[in-house]
Amino acid sequence: MTALIAFVVMMSLAGLSLLANRAAANGADAAARARLIERINDLLPQTQCGRCTFAGCRPYATALAEGSADINQCPPGGDNTAEALAKLLGRPPKSVDPQFGVMPPVPMIAWIDEPACIGCTKCIQACPVDAIVGAQRHMHTVIAADCTGCELCIPPCPVDCIEMRPATTSATEVLGASRPHVLSG
Amino acid sequence: MSSLLLILLSAVLVSMVAIRGVEGWRPFADTADVYENAMGLVHAHLIAIPLVAISTWILDTLVLAALQLSYLRTPAFVALILAAVSIAELLVRRAGTRAPARPAFTMVLATNSALLGIALLSGQLASSFARLLLLAAGAAGAFAVFLLAAATLYERVRYADVPAPFKEAPIGLISVGLMALGCMGFIGLIPE
Amino acid sequence: MVRGSSARGGLRLEAHKERSTRDPIGMAAAPSTAVLPLDQHAGGAAVPIVAVGDTVAIGQPIAEPAADTSAWLHAPISGRIVAIEPRASVTRACAPALSIVIDNDGREMRHSSARAIEDFLSLEPRELREHIGRGGIVGLGGAAFPTLAKLERGAQASAPTLLINGAECEPYISCDAMLMRERPHDVVHGARILMHALQAQECVIALEDDAPRAADALRAAIAQTENGRIRVQVVPTIYPSGGERQLIASVFGREVPFDGLPPDIGILCHNVGTAAATARWVRDGEPLVSRIVTITGDGVARACNLEVRLGTPISQLIAECGGYTPRVERLLMGGTMMGMALSTDEVAVVKATNCIVAASALDLEPRRREMPCIRCGNCAEVCPAFLLPQQLHVYARATDLDGLERYGLMDCIECGCCDYVCPSQIPLVERFREAKPRLATHLLARDNARAARLRFEERTARLQRLEAEQRQRLEEKRRQARRKDA
Amino acid sequence: MRFPTAAPPHVVVPQTVSKVMRIVIYALLPTIAVHVVFFGPGLLIQSILAIATALATEALALHLRKKSLQQYLTDGTAIVTALLLALCLPPLAPWWLVVSGTAFAILVAKHAFGGVGMNVFNPAMVGYAVLLVSFPAQLLTWLPPDVPELRTEQLSFLQTATTILTGQLPDAFTWDAITSPTPLDALRTNLAMGMTMQEAHASPIFGGFGGRGWEWINLATLIGGIALLALRIIRWQIPVAMLGSLAVCASIMYAIDPGAYAGPVFHLTSGASMLGAFFIATDPVSAATSDRGRLIYASGIGVLTYTIRTWGGYPDGVAFAVLLMNLAVPLIDRYTVPRIYGHAKRP
Missing domain, CATH: 3.40.50.11540 (NADH-ubiquinone oxidoreductase 51kDa subunit)
Incomplete structure (x- = not known):
């Protein structure tokens, strides 16, 4: 009788612990993985430009989390992003590999030569961040503040009327606007 | 009392190692945010340690002792710790708290829970259930304070001008050593 | 104080x-x-x-x-x-x-x-x-x-x-x-x-x-x-x-x-x-x-307030005030706390020129050798923005942008109070001014990335929805065609 | 005309770390003087040994770390550490005690963490605590205060120096004859032996409101501390919170059972209470850095000091209390960041 009870108690305890452990393990792995992808994605510049050879920022983040990509594949993020990724992932820091592209010294955004635009909407379809507005057969315009400079709109344009121009908003302007501190103003 | 403190301190030391991330222990490792990881570990301990203490005590006194199965104590204890630790981990992960990655997290949590659980249950510390409850809460709370203090201390030392040979692990050990020195003041507070 | x-x-x-x-x-x-x-x-x-x-x-x-x-x-x-x-x-x-x-x-x-x-x-x-x-x-x-x-x-x-x-x-x-x-x-x-x-x-x-x-x-x-x-x-x-x-x-x-x-x-x-x-x-x-421009300081012969036409060279103003004294060391536009040190007096008065200080050693208090911060907290006590400059200093030294953001670097008004009282003689304002553009760039990039990500995710969701609707319509058509056949 | 440029502000206070440390040293002088009056010239010799050791180890550490000796050796921080440690040691403690304690304080507690401004723990208290746990017997051997009822044969300066350097008393003296526990120690031992507070207080080492001698040392320290407050070298938060919480704890327990617990005045004027409140806990490097943080930090020291003194295994708890709260400082700092102008909430 005692032996039976002992057997039952032990078996149920073992079962309980195994069950809880399995659940925790599954939850833990999935949650940790999802969270890590999220955290990596948060560090990426979200240009969705595909220079990293992946189809966007999240796919690159996923590849980084799985260890199938390196931290030096994001030219728009530059060395700052590479450094942040190195810190997050505990890998040795590296600067961006120029084979994935070299960014111009100043941030560039797309600009449409409006008289030349034929209103084909191809660039609107290509823009991953909804930064181009315009209707069929009407000229299109880039919303300067929304453009991330991914250059994805340039190849589809049939009349080559899009070019990259230096962006006007810069950190110094942001700084100036947030600095109303000259005394007795 | 001082042995309990010693266990607490070693638990903190081991936990710090886990939080900082040791190569091979972290498939999805992130080494940044020592404090957030410490917080996750603290939450898990706050659940697991009282759970281990209480469930073991209940099983021990109400089931095993009543049924004269005391020889099953050790295997039952092991099973209960595994269950309690897993439950704690599940709860922490579900709540979305940041915590160190497996297996470091589980191993540290299980080891600490086992050590503290044994320390609480053995000896004359837990003479009654109420006292056990108090002790378990106290141990978990003390662990929380010490671990969080060690984590923030690590963040401060990281930016200090520590001489090269002392960087990282050595200064961590010195810090924990001095922490232990401070804890020596507790000697004699409660007679063993 | x-x-x-x-x-x-x-x-x-x-x-x-x-x-x-x-x-x-x-x-x-x-x-x-x-x-x-x-x-x-x-x-x-x-x-x-x-x-x-x-x-x-x-x-x-x-x-x-x-x-x-x-x-x-x-x-x-x-x-x-x-x-x-x-x-x-x-x-x-x-x-x-x-x-x-x-x-x-x-x-x-x-x-x-x-x-x-x-x-x-x-x-x-x-x-x-x-x-x-x-x-x-x-x-x-x-x-x-x-x-x-x-x-x-x-x-x-x-x-x-x-x-x-x-x-x-x-x-x-x-x-x-x-x-x-x-x-x-x-x-x-x-x-x-x-x-x-x-x-x-x-x-x-x-x-x-x-x-x-x-x-x-x-x-x-x-x-x-x-x-x-x-x-x-x-x-x-x-x-x-x-x-x-x-x-x-x-x-x-x-x-x-x-x-x-x-x-x-x-x-x-x-x-x-x-x-x-x-x-x-x-x-x-x-x-x-x-x-009106104040011309003062121990480095100028006669201190006074003058109504000055915009565009007047500062050298002319100094000449009108009797010229420099031999003790002059530094030329400031503005006061001694936030004023800018000018490298030459051959520049003109502009709308923002409220004061010219021709400073001598009597007006200036030179900085001594910088020591590590001893966390005395004098800086926090005088900070009119209620910041903790002693903590900002640590993060600025380590260029920890998250720490700088959390401790409110962008709320610093660069008034120089912290700098003034620091017993370790740390040029805090200079450090903060160096760190600010870095943090601003970082914050701007982060905000832009977040906004871009939101737009991208909205767009992805919209495209998926459109695709689903199209598929549904196609299905509907097929079903109608089949019904007609039947 | 051309001028050199410089970043604003163009004026700064002519204050320096070494000036601050010099003022702290001056503020310690009343304490040292009263200490010498009651316990003989031992402290002077201990101080000289401690300062020499501190400067030597500091120089060694700076040399190894390739830092400017001229800049850091003269900042006075090592001397303050040495003085505080010397003040905690028995006047006749053997030389190797003060030397090893000071060396440990400077090398491990200070320079391993990066030197001045970087240490997490108060170096003097680290040195003292290390000695206390390693050599408790030597550290609890105090002299009786030099008052008429307790007057024993006094050692001369030379005899004191010989005793410290050789560890041997001059022939005419025996350790048993010239040593006495500190009032805190005596009180604890006597209470543990079952005496009531009145019986314990009958001993001549207890004075009007504290221990004989000790009460005057603490008052002298209070004067030095008030001078530091007046000169704005320290802020009121730490001394007030530490002494306040110590007094509150003592008052509560005294109200519960005056026969078993000493009153608040005794606690405030015994041991290192005042030294801790005005000179040790106020070390800005190892203290919390915001006003609210300092209140929390110092209250913690007060409570822990009372706890360790009353129920712990050591006669005084200031050193351990300071170390334990030093440990909590980064955590306190994290949770006491003040609200920034224009922000509704604390960060």
Whole structure:
């Protein structure tokens, strides 16, 4: 009788612990993985430009989390992003590999030569961040503040009327606007 | 009392190692945010340690002792710790708290829970259930304070001008050593 | 180093204002050549509307505002435009800035087109604001923020309170105190104009308790206007109580939100000099072509306040004050706490030039060798933004941008109080100024990335939804076709 | 004319770390003087040994770390550490005690963490605690205060020096004859032996409101501390919170059972209470850095000091209390960041 009870108690305890452990393990792995992808994605510049050879920022983040990509594949993020990724992932820091592209010294955004635009909407379809507005057969315009400079709109344009121009908003302007501190103003 | 403190301190030391991330222990490792990881570990301990203490005590006194199965104590204890630790981990992960990655997290949590659980249950510390409850809460709370203090201390030392040979692990050990020195003041507070 | 009563932090500093306030405001001679940088106000640089060779008269517009925030620029002397080219300018720390250069013909011809409006109440507030903008009026406290832009922002608040800032907290600067003392009617008249332009219900003229004569003069001037909605409030002399946000806290006991501007809490703040300049433009038809400048310091023979035409070289002002003393060591534009050290005196007075300090060793207190921070917390005690400079310093040293953000680097107003009291002699302000652009770039990039990500995710969701709808329609069609077949 | 440029502000206070440390040293002089009056010249010799050791180890550490000797050796921080440690040691403690304690304080507690401004733990208290746990017997051997009722044969300066350097008393003296426990120690031992507070207080080592001698040392320290407050070298938060919480704890227990617990005045004027409140806990490097943080930090020290003194195994708890709260400082700092101007909430 005692032996039976002992057997039952032990078996149920073992079962309980195994069950809880399995659940925790599954939850833990999935949650940790999802969270890590999220955290990596948060560090990426979200240009969705595909220079990293992946189809966007999240796919690159996923590849980084799985260890199938390196931290030096994001030219728009530059060395700052590479450094942040190195810190997050505990890998040795590296600067961006120029084979994935070299960014111009100043941030560039797309600009449409409006008289030349034929209103084909191809660039609107290509823009991953909804930064181009315009209707069929009407000229299109880039919303300067929304453009991330991914250059994805340039190849589809049939009349080559899009070019990259230096962006006007810069950190110094942001700084100036947030600095109303000259005394007795 | 001082042995309990010693266990607490070693638990903190081991936990710090886990939080900082040791190569091979972290498939999805992130080494940044020592404090957030410490917080996750603290939450898990706050659940697991009282759970281990209480469930073991209940099983021990109400089931095993009543049924004269005391020889099953050790295997039952092991099973209960595994269950309690897993439950704690599940709860922490579900709540979305940041915590160190497996297996470091589980191993540290299980080891600490086992050590503290044994320390609480053995000896004359837990003479009654109420006292056990108090002790378990106290141990978990003390662990929380010490671990969080060690984590923030690590963040401060990281930016200090520590001489090269002392960087990282050595200064961590010195810090924990001095922490232990401070804890020596507790000697004699409660007679063993 | 005593705390203020209504606003925390700050320093009690030696004022050093006695020397320059002994004589009444003098008139500086018109310069033989005036150099007028086009970027002498906050925002976009003005665009010239004259060409080289043109003849201009005093008060004639010579540059118009660029788009967005900008301001008009008028000729301060009559004569010929001899160049529009980059010249060394205080607006760029003595590096060249595009400037209009006028040669004085000495005839003091006045431009006639400006109208003097005696009864400003006859104008609609909006009309009046636009008129003020055409006078080239900018904030004369040092920021040179175009007054029109500020007024338009303030007019959006319903019945705002106008705060006229006469709290000249920085050591050495006394131009505002002298203005209030000698021309209180200009200040009060300007305040009334600004009140009408803003439809403000009340107006507070705030000044520090070390200028009692100015306060008396203002009270008398207010009494003459019989305007019950303007009052004078005296605040303790604690640096930097003249900072807009600090003054609002000290006068109204309220704080301006970190991500907002004073109009967001129904307050609009203008400098006394701005009010006086507004009065002279609206009442007398004289645009902003001159301002009062304090010339002081142990490095100059005679300290005084002068009314100076814009574009006058600083070297000429010093010469008018008897030249340098042999002890001169450093030339500052502004006070000793926030003033900029100029590398040369061959630069011109601009709208923002409130004070020139020719400093000798007596005026300066040199920095000693820097030691590590000992966390004494003196800096936190005097910080008027309630920051912990000692912690910011740690994060700035390690360029920990997250730490800098969390501890509020962007809320630092660079007043220099922390720097002043630091026993370890750490140049904190310099460190913070170096770290700010890095943090700003980081925050901007992060905000842009977050916004881009949101738009990308919305777009992805929209495309998926459209695709699903299309598939559904196709299915529907197929089903209908099948039904027809059946 | 051309001028050199410089970043603003163009004026700074002519204050330096070494000046601050010099003032702290001056403020310690009353304590040292009263200490010498009651316990003989031992402290002077201990101080000289401690300062010499501190400067030597500091120089060694700076040399190894390739730092400027001229800049850091003269900052006075090592001397303050040495003085504080010497003040905690028995006047006749053997020389190797003060030398090893000071060396440990400077090398491990200070320079391993990066030197001045970087140490997490108070170096003097680390040195003292290390000695206390390693050599408790030597550290609890105090002299009786030099008052008429307790007057024993006094050692001369030379005899004191010989005793410290050789560890041997001059022939005419025996350790048993010239040593006495500190009042805190005596009180604890006697209470543990079952005496009531009145019986314990009958001993002549207890004075008007504290221990004989000790009460005057603490008062002298209070004067030095008030001078530091007046000169704005320290802020009121730490001393007030530490002494306040110590007094509150003592008052509560005294109200519960005056026969078993000493009153607040005794606690405030015994042991290192005043030294801790004005000179040790106020070490800014190892203290919390915001005003609210300092209140929390110092209250913690007060409570822990009372706890360790009353129920712990050591006669005084200031050193351990300071170390334990030093440990919590980064955590306290994290949770006491003040609200920034214009922000509704604390970060």
